Amino acid sequence: MLFKQQAWLRQKLLVLGSLAVGSLLYLVARVGSLDRLQPICPIEGRLGGARSQAEFPLRALQFKRGLLHEFRKGNASKDQVHLHDLVQQLPKAIIIGVRKGGTRALLEMLNLHPAVVKASQEIHFFDNDENYGKGIEWYRKKMPFSYPQQITIEKSPAYFITEEVPERIYKMNSSIKLLIIVREPTTRAISDYTQVLEGKERKNKTYYKFEKLAIDPNTCEVNTKYKAVRTSIYTKHLERWLKYFPIEQFHVVDGDRLITEPLPELQLVEKFLNLPPRISQYNLYFNATRGFYCLRFNIIFNKCLAGSKGRIHPEVDPSVITKLRKFFHPFNQKFYQITGRTLNWP
Ligand code: A3P
Numbered sequence: 304m305l306f307k308q309q310a311w312l313r314q315k316l317l318v319l320g321s322l323a324v325g326s327l328l329y330l331v332a333r334v335g336s337l338d339r340l341q342p343i344c345p346i347e348g349r350l351g352g353a354r355s356q357a358e359f360p361l362r363a364l365q366f367k368r369g370l371l372h373e374f375r376k377g378n379a380s381k382d383q384v385h386l387h388d389l390v391q392q393l394p395k396a397i398i399i400g401v402r403k404g405g406t407r408a409l410l411e412m413l414n415l416h417p418a419v420v421k422a423s424q425e426i427h428f429f430d431n432d433e434n435y436g437k438g439i440e441w442y443r444k445k446m447p448f449s450y451p452q453q454i455t456i457e458k459s460p461a462y463f464i465t466e467e468v469p470e471r472i473y474k475m476n477s478s479i480k481l482l483i484i485v486r487e488p489t490t491r492a493i494s495d496y497t498q499v500l501e502g503k504e505r506k507n508k509t510y511y512k513f514e515k516l517a518i519d520p521n522t523c524e525v526n527t528k529y530k531a532v533r534t535s536i537y538t539k540h541l542e543r544w545l546k547y548f549p550i551e552q553f554h555v556v557d558g559d560r561l562i563t564e565p566l567p568e569l570q571l572v573e574k575f576l577n578l579p580p581r582i583s584q585y586n587l588y589f590n591a592t593r594g595f596y597c598l599r600f601n602i603i604f605n606k607c608l609a610g611s612k613g614r615i616h617p618e619v620d621p622s623v624i625t626k627l628r629k630f631f632h633p634f635n636q637k638f639y640q641i642t643g644r645t646l647n648w649p
Contacts, residue, residue, distance in 0.1 A: 310564040353569060376392040389448040393439070394422070394455045396480040396576055397472065399544075400463025403494040404484040404527075404532060405558035405610055410458045412569055415586045418578055422457035430465035433547055439475060454576070464533075464540050473547040480576060481548060485638075486558035487648045488535035488631040489624055490519065493616050495531040501614065514623045535631060538638040545641070555644045565596050 306537045398406050414421040428434045428442040447457050462468045463483065472479060486494070503510040519526040526532060533539075545552070554575040561568045569582045590597045591608055597607035628649050639645040 304399075338507075354547055378397075390451055391443055391446040392449055392453075392455045393443050393446065393449070393475065394479070396454065396456050396482060397462065398456065398458035398460070398482045398484065399468070399472075400460040400540075401485055401491065401537065401558075402460035402463075402500065403491050404460070404486050404529055405556070406458045406460045406484055408561055408565075408595075408608055409484050409556055409558075410456060411608065412582065412587070413456060413564060413572060415582050415598060415600065416573065418453050418522070419576075419582060420447050420453050420455050422446055422455060423482065425461075426457050427459050427461060429468040430459060430461045435467075435471060442475075454578075463544075466543070466639060468545045469544045469547040475561045477548075479548075481544070481553045482556060482572065483541070483553060484556040484558045484561065485537055485646070487646075488537065488635065489627040490559070490616075492531040492535045492627065493619055494614070495534060497614050497616050498611075499531075500617070501611075514610055514620050517627060518623055519610045525627060532627070532630075536634045538641060540632045541638065542639060550641065550643075553642065555593060555642045557644070559646075562595065 325585070340573065395576070398410055400406065400434065410421050413419050422445065424445075426434070426442065426445050428445070439453065446457070449455055458467045462472070472481075485491070493513060500510050517526055517532055518524070519528075527536075541553075554572060556568055556572060564586050566584055570580060573580050574580065586599050587596045588599055588605070589595075593607045595613050597605060599605040631648070635648050636648070
């Protein structure tokens with residue numbers, strides 16, 4: 304009897320064991336294949352190049368998640384770089400601004416695309432004289448490793464407002480694509496202020512209230528000397544860029560919509576960059592704790608932006624908000640007219 308029970312138990316354990324191993328094998332296979340599904344699909348059209356289409360995309364995300372990381376850390380040998388045909392390419396597109404417009408979110412979300420490789424750090428090549436003096440090879444070496452069919456994108460929001468930058472970028476590549484992400488100007492100015500305020504508080508320093516900085520106490524008018532206000536006069540900055548680049552080379556991203564509804568904004572960017580549509584709703588999920596969309600690369604790897612993105616803004620006197628909105632209104636109208644994108648800001 305005891306022997307019979309033991310045999311029955313052994314048999315049961317064997318069945319359970321095989322089931323567990325089977326499930327594990329299935330999961331491993333599924334993770335592997337999912338990695339190759341959704342965003343990691345064949346790159347079509349203009350990005351095709353000489354390499355066979357089936358070959359390239361399967362390696363793209365593996366490269367992005369694993370190898371790329373090693374290359375960035377400097378752990379890869381020259382042979383590996385050579386073996387994988389990797390290159391450091393000058394950017395084909397740059398997110399030139401605007402500070403606090405959602406530049407990091409835009410870069411990270413575009414990096415979901417298998418044909419896009421982001422430069423993680425802000426490089427500040429064109430706006431910083433010392434960096435610019437180091438030459439274009441220095442800049443190229445700051446770029447991530449990528450396959451020749453991929454495109455590199457960097458973001459340095461200071462480019463948008465820095466006088467010398469348009470001419471310098473033009474000298475590097477006169478046909479480069481330029482992305483500008485904007486938010487409703489008053490909200491952007493408050494976001495800008497909030498970032499500076501946080502920096503002061505971290506150093507235990509006191510700082511003025513937003514109202515005091517944004518409104519000139521002598522005239523009671525909007526203080527156009529305040530940088531956060533000036534940066535939000537988008538049209539003034541854009542006009543400087545238009546001395547070098549035609550408007551067709553710019554694409555305006557609605558930063559407010561990127562927060563609430565990122566996918567359609569990203570699809571417009573894919574189109575502008577002539578990329579096949581590869582970013583899908585699967586790649587973006589709303590995280591209620593963060594209050595923002597986060598990024599999903601596959602069933603294992605996902606991430607939200609750092610806590611420094613999405614700060615709580617201080618309360619601002621409503622009359623100051625009204626004054627600022629009135630002030631920005633004509634500039635906004637001009638911006639819509641020039642860019643052909645109406646954003647219905649108040
Ligand atoms: P706030 O901190 O004012 O909310 P930038 O990267 O250019 O500094 O822009 C920061 C802004 O990106 C944040 O401003 C936040 O609102 C916005 N943003 C857009 N999408 C986001 C996302 N998915 N996660 C976090 N912040 C996001």
